[in-house]
Amino acid sequence: MKRIANIQEAPIILFTLLVIVLFSSLSSGFFQADNAKLILDQNITSLIVAIGMTMVILLGGMDLSVGSVLALTATAVGVFLNHGMHPWIAALLGVCIGVLCGAVNGYFIAIRKIPDIIVTLATMYIFRGIAVGISGGTWMTNFPNGFRYFGQGELLGLSFPLIVAIVLIAFFIYLMKFTRSGRRIYAIGGNGSAAKLAGISVARTKFTVYVWSGMLVGIAAVIFASKVGSVQASTAGSNLSFEVMAAVLIGGGSIFGGVGTVAGTMIGVLFMGIIKNGLIITKISPFWVDATTGFLIILAIIINTLQRIRQNKRKEGDLL
């Protein structure tokens, strides 16, 4: 029992369960297999983007540009498709554009050593501008049927995007837990100068993480475009960065870096998704939806902090 309470994610898991029980008692439609599927389906984009954001936050950075990268990639894919390009090639090129955006972020952050938030705030403006520019102000829509597979197709009885997400999550959990590059990220986030002294190339790791993050946003963008069926460059993903950042931090991450797990983040994303879905299913007044969402976010973070204080007290005495 004590061991369970010591798992970093324990409080947020408990809180999520509590919210689920609450919604289930309010509406019979909530606690059902197909609603669970719906929630997963609605949050695939956020889940994938959040993996990258977790790594970035672990390094002590943050990425405000994910929404704009999403818009740029999705728009570009739309442009390719409307020019009659094969869906698979268009999707692949889309992911490449995501990687490129990530590399641009990584270049300024890791090599030019400009703080993360400044670079990503700047690229947030720039990528969004480019996205709307190449869209010509119109919507990307009327995608060919072949393209729909990425967002709506099925493989072995499971939805294709869900499989993609699960594979990515599994891969990155493995990467972060068991490989040297994963541990490097924790090392740098935990104590940058110590990591440097230990011979870890901070710049290289940072650059790689931003490229990973860009790639993940690229994949998410393809799924997004295929699933939603239309892309508006000026607004696509406009709230994504804040939402995903909140999910990482709810899932136990620390904005100062070094703390957090991919699994925790995934719970954070699902927590937010459950709230959004549950508030509509329980037929709460539409005017209350945002207010309640914000309140629950704050509550989740309070619970998280209490846990951390409890742990710290045991370890380091009363300093914090």
Added chain:
Amino acid sequence: MKKVALMVLTGVMALSLAACGSTSTNNASSADSGSSGSRTYFINPKSIGPAYWAAAQKGAEQAASDLNVKVVYNAPTEADSSKQINMIQDMLTRKVDGIGVSPNDAKAVGPIFKKALGQNVKIVTWDSDAPDSDRQYYVAPDTDKAVGELLAKTIGDEIGGNGKVAFMVAGLGSENQIAKSDAAKAYFEANYPDIEVVTTVSSDDDQQKAYANAQNLIKTYPDLRGIIGFAGGEPPAAAEVVEQAIKDGTLKQGQIAITGIAVPSVVKNYIKNGTIKTDIIWDPGKLAYATVYVLDQLAQGKEITDGMDIPTVGTVKVDGQNVFIGTLQVTQDNVDSFGF
């Protein structure tokens, strides 16, 4: 030294971009740039980016070249009234001859319109009105009330006047959305008492949120019969979700009727598939064209009269200070005939 180089670089960039911007407006304004400096109008949509406003821009530029005037078409990237008013203020400094504004907040434009009037600048609102202001005319397809009622009537007829209907709006605080949905609700109460409006969900202009909203609606109300989308992004999201649900077998074909306001090119496939039977729209290009035309008439001191003929737009109805160009109904039969 490096800093100086950076500065120069910024400058060059800003200049070249500025040049891009101004040449594009020049090209748009007229082939004969010599005389185009005579009259300049600022046409201000709610925001820049959505397809609807992009289509309107084409109309405004068309009018500029037809009437041999200069048109600046610009707005903030988000529908925010304080940024919009800052921009109008900047354009008044530029001494334009007239402004055509689609206000994000009808009350907030009051002071700036007063100021514009003091500078003898002609003011026309378009697409959305500011009734208690100093604006001279309001150019619209029809009143918000009439559009809302038309939407309600469409869905009421389609589902036989009985069942649950949900509203999807772009913003809970947006005035034209409130006016249209209130009118639709009132129409149901008066004419289809058996129709129940179950809820109103808002997407905040976010396409993914609109999509998730539609999914949740279908889940929450299994006996839902109709969805009205009051802004350009809502009907396609609803239609996409319904088509997917039909494919998955969770919904029967034709169980949920969808209508709304959407640009034909965006909903073309859904109309062809029969997911949307009727879509209400007007040509945003013609709306912008009419706006420029009315401004130009005012600037030349000419009268605006009922039944007057605006080139490419056609005959318009003038009711007091309102200029109506009329709405269009997009159906399977005519969906390919629209160029926007």
Added chain:
Amino acid sequence: MNVLKIGLSFKQNKLQVQLLLLLFILVLFSIISPYFLSVTNFMNVFNQMVEVGLIAIPMTMIIISGAMDLSVGSILGFSAVCMGIAFQQGLNIWVSVFVALLAGLLCGAVNGYLIARHRMQAIVVTIGMLVMLRGLVYVLNEGRPISGYPDSFYFLGQQYIAGIPFNVIFLVVVFLLANFVMKRTRFSTYVYGIGNNEEAVHYSGVSVVRTRFILFLLSGLFSAMAGVFLVSRLASAEATSGTNIELDVLTATLIGGTHIFGGRGSLSGTFVGLLIIVFLRNGLNLLGVSVLYQAVILGALLLIAVGNKQFNRGLSK
């Protein structure tokens, strides 16, 4: 190179770049637009920057102390709507203004209580507040704008005194006051100290909690003030007012040379940063440059203005 030297050169050089940039923008637009260089245009620009400017003051302090407040836009909207509702309920307009300021203070207090007292991460708490307060705005007035204030109230946002808008005079006075506080008082030492080395400040017997709390309280108060001025300028309190204003504020602060990791920065820098973005926007508007290109230019400027040598110390912090 030793740290002290960099710190010094930073102080001297940093603002020079910003001032040069500002000068460059002013000259550039004066040449290419015939409408740019005029008293009325300048007064317009100043008039437009008041809300962002007011919020930028506490934001600069908070960033110097090593935190961030993303909820300012929602606090602005929340207090504006609170004022509108108080007025609709028949309260005197100045009492309603007081209600708005109280609402802002309350929001700031909640932020401060959670962040300072309970050591929660500022970014998440304020994101939560951002969502929640914006939601509460819709709960309060169902999204309908509130207008119809008495003429005396419009004095705040629309009147000119000796050719200068009243709200601009107010902003400048507040800026000077705040600048004095941040240069000459012990409070500023604490703020810079917390940004540089929180533990050291803690051990020297200064209450970190109280300083932090005061900062967030200020942020709430100033956001509410910005809300009041915005309502007075636009004659209407709407549910969407202040959306995304935090990005403008952040951009101005960062262009002004405040270090995002805290410990360094100045209000004068923020003021110059503010002038740079408002004049840039105004000039590009006058030229009729589409806002899409404006966003790209702003982004590039941010990278160029801030992205020079001072950050090369990177992780050795």
